[in-house]
Amino acid sequence: MANITRIEAGPRMSKAVVHGDTVYLAGIVADDNTQDVTGQTKQVLAEIDRLLALAGTDKSKLLRANIWITDMAQFGAMNAVWDAWVSPGNTPARATVQAALATPAYKVEIMVVAAK
Amino acid sequence: MANITRIEAGPRMSKAVVHGDTVYLAGIVADDNTQDVTGQTKQVLAEIDRLLALAGTDKSKLLRANIWITDMAQFGAMNAVWDAWVSPGNTPARATVQAALATPAYKVEIMVVAAK
Amino acid sequence: MANITRIEAGPRMSKAVVHGDTVYLAGIVADDNTQDVTGQTKQVLAEIDRLLALAGTDKSKLLRANIWITDMAQFGAMNAVWDAWVSPGNTPARATVQAALATPAYKVEIMVVAAK
Numbered sequence: 015m016a017n018i019t020r021i022e023a024g025p026r027m028s029k030a031v032v033h034g035d036t037v038y039l040a041g042i043v044a045d046d047n048t049q050d051v052t053g054q055t056k057q058v059l060a061e062i063d064r065l066l067a068l069a070g071t072d073k074s075k076l077l078r079a080n081i082w083i084t085d086m087a088q089f090g091a092m093n094a095v096w097d098a099w100v101s102p103g104n105t106p107a108r109a110t111v112q113a114a115l116a117t118p119a120y121k122v123e124i125m126v127v128a129a130k
Numbered sequence: 131m132a133n134i135t136r137i138e139a140g141p142r143m144s145k146a147v148v149h150g151d152t153v154y155l156a157g158i159v160a161d162d163n164t165q166d167v168t169g170q171t172k173q174v175l176a177e178i179d180r181l182l183a184l185a186g187t188d189k190s191k192l193l194r195a196n197i198w199i200t201d202m203a204q205f206g207a208m209n210a211v212w213d214a215w216v217s218p219g220n221t222p223a224r225a226t227v228q229a230a231l232a233t234p235a236y237k238v239e240i241m242v243v244a245a246k
Numbered sequence: 247m248a249n250i251t252r253i254e255a256g257p258r259m260s261k262a263v264v265h266g267d268t269v270y271l272a273g274i275v276a277d278d279n280t281q282d283v284t285g286q287t288k289q290v291l292a293e294i295d296r297l298l299a300l301a302g303t304d305k306s307k308l309l310r311a312n313i314w315i316t317d318m319a320q321f322g323a324m325n326a327v328w329d330a331w332v333s334p335g336n337t338p339a340r341a342t343v344q345a346a347l348a349t350p351a352y353k354v355e356i357m358v359v360a361a362k
Contacts, residue, residue, distance in 0.1 A: 016267055016361065018307060018309070018336075018361055020335070020336065020337070023335055023336070023337055024337060025329060025332070025334065025337065026325065026328065026329055026332070026337060026340070027311070027337045027338060027339060027340035028337045028338060028339055028340075029339070030339060031308075031309045031310065031338060031339045033267075033268070033309050033361050034267070035132055035149075035150070036149070036152075036268075038309050038310040038338070038339040038359070039339055040339040040340055040341060041339075041340065041341025041342070041343075075134060076147075077134070077147045077149050077154050078147065078154040078243075079143075080241075080312075080341070082341075082343050086230055086231075086232065086233075089232060093142065096142065097141060097142055100141070100142070102141065103136070103139055104134075104136065104139070105136070105139055105140060105141065105142060105143045105144045106143060106144060106147060106154070107143060107144055107145070107146060107147045107154040107155055107156040107157075107241070108142070108143035108144075108156055108157065109156060109157025109196070109198075109239060109241045110157070110232065111157075111198050111229035111230065111231055111239065112229055112230035112231070113229055113343035113344055113345055114318055114343065114344035115318075115343055115344070116318065116321060116342065117318075123341060123343065125312075125339070125341045127154070127310075129132065129134055129149050151248055151265075151266070152265070152268075191250060192263075193250070193263045193265050193270050194263065194270040194359075195259070196357075202346055202347075202348065202349075205348060209258065212258065213257060213258055216257070216258070218257065219252070219255055220250075220252065220255070221252070221255055221256060221257065221258060221259045221260045222259060222260060222263055222270070223259060223260055223261070223262060223263045223270040223271055223272040223273075223357070224258070224259035224272055224273065225272060225273025225312070225314075225355060225357045226273070226348065227273075227314050227345035227346065227347055227355065228345055228346035228347070229345055243270070245248065245250055245265050
């Protein structure tokens with residue numbers, strides 16, 4: 015079987031898990047959830063960049079993304095940050111739906127799968 | 131590492147991403163969202179068939195499916211279309227939950243992973 | 247291509263699908279949905295243990311988990327059962343969001359991916 019490497023493994027979840035050449039990231043939310051959806055999305059994507067780097071890969075190898083936002087009225091604001099961040103020509107398969115998150119302060123959560 | 135091939139890659143997302151022998155499709159919604167959940171589910175599954183074919187595979191190799199419907203009262207109507215579409219004996223691992231989608235006109239969104 | 251093995255394949259979905267050394271489980275809910283979120287989470291995790299065993303693996307090889315709960319006020323109760331169940335040092339990448347499930351009696355649904 016392929017090797018499993020866990021990154022920042024806590025008692026509840028790992029921030030990332032590498033299985034062979036596939037990297038699974040946890041659902042990421044903003045550290046500072048007092049910011050609006052624009053600020054929170056920037057924080058989330060920066061954290062995804064950090065975790066992908068720890069896993070030995072980067073956003074140009076994203077395979078799949080699941081995005082949850084708490085208010086679909088903020089879809090455009092989230093997308094503006096997303097569109098500026100993704101690697102041109104290397105966008106993942108993506109789905110975005112509305113859902114309440116762990117606390118009402120969170121406006122967006124993103125969970126990705128990448129290749130390494 | 132395994133090769134990555136992106137299908138209908140746009141500036142925001144790709145419709146499908148092939149990584150080695152795993153195919154990740156985007157969350158698919160109906161082009162004509164004036165139809166009811168039955169019509170929309172048929173459209174979504176036809177689009178999934180089209181994308182799987184472009185990726186060199188088909189519904190008999192589905193691995194996993196995530197389904198979001200906007201109103202759980204329409205679960206039976208969605209399932210009737212799904213059950214008639216899936217490849218007998220080759221059904222994927224599946225989960226269906228309720229969620230609001232990008233616009234209220236969308237009644238169903240489906241995101242699958244397949245082997246090729 | 248890698249081999250596909252389906253476990254408890256029904257006309258709508260399979261309980262688990264093994265593709266190469268990756269195992270995709272269906273979204274699992276409690277058989278007895280009269281129980282509270284604590285009891286339901288225990289049932290769900292026992293069923294995940296059973297399916298992982300049928301697939302030739304176990305919870306120490308979990309890669310990713312998606313959890314849906316119907317009421318975020320029950321997040322702590324679900325987590326207490328989860329935290330006691332996971333394999334220390336081998337926790338998966340995880341995301342939890344709120345969603346209505348197939349019937350209001352269900353309080354929690356969990357869908358995992360594991361290595362074998």
